[in-house]
Amino acid sequence: MSLFSKWLKVLIFGFMIMALLAACSGGTPKKEEVTASIKKILPVNFEVLEINKLKDIPGLCEVVVKVDKQPVVFYIDNKAKYVVSGSIVAVDTKQNLTLETQKKFAQK
Numbered sequence: 407m408s409l410f411s412k413w414l415k416v417l418i419f420g421f422m423i424m425a426l427l428a429a430c431s432g433g434t435p436k437k438e439e440v441t442a443s444i445k446k447i448l449p450v451n452f453e454v455l456e457i458n459k460l461k462d463i464p465g466l467c468e469v470v471v472k473v474d475k476q477p478v479v480f481y482i483d484n485k486a487k488y489v490v491s492g493s494i495v496a497v498d499t500k501q502n503l504t505l506e507t508q509k510k511f512a513q514k
Contacts, residue, residue, distance in 0.1 A: 434459050439486040440469055447489060452478070455511065463494070468503075470511055477511030479504045 435443075437454050444452065448471075455477070456470040469480045481490040493504040 433484060434467055435482060435484060435486040440482055443482060443486040443489055444469070444471065444480060448473070450474075457482075460494075462496075466490070468507060470507060472511075477508050479507050 434457055437457065440457055441454050444454075450473055452471040452473045454469060454471050456468075458468050460466045460468055460481070465484055467482050467484065469482050471478050471480065481494065482488065493502050495502050495504075
């Protein structure tokens with residue numbers, strides 16, 4: 407194996423580690439952060455029920471809140487600076503992930 411091949415492998419390995427660290431660096435925001443962010447745009451009483459990282463969409467978390475006994479699903483970035491309202495649909499399966507989460511919590 408040539409010196410160039412060895413260095414190329416080290417370089418590729420380094421980039422893989424950097425990519426992994428970048429993907430893992432954004433944790434799930436704390437419940438208090440999420441509550442404060444959503445309160446700025448949703449001026450009603452609500453309770454944050456669940457916060458989960460979306461495994462297929464890096465940097466985005468699914469947030470389920472209860473408003474008047476109804477589940478409402480939002481999406482929020484890892485730093486709780488941006489809130490997204492609307493459905494997320496998996497293109498390949500045409501599966502509405504937002505609706506599935508709402509149904510899961512409506513049954514509780």
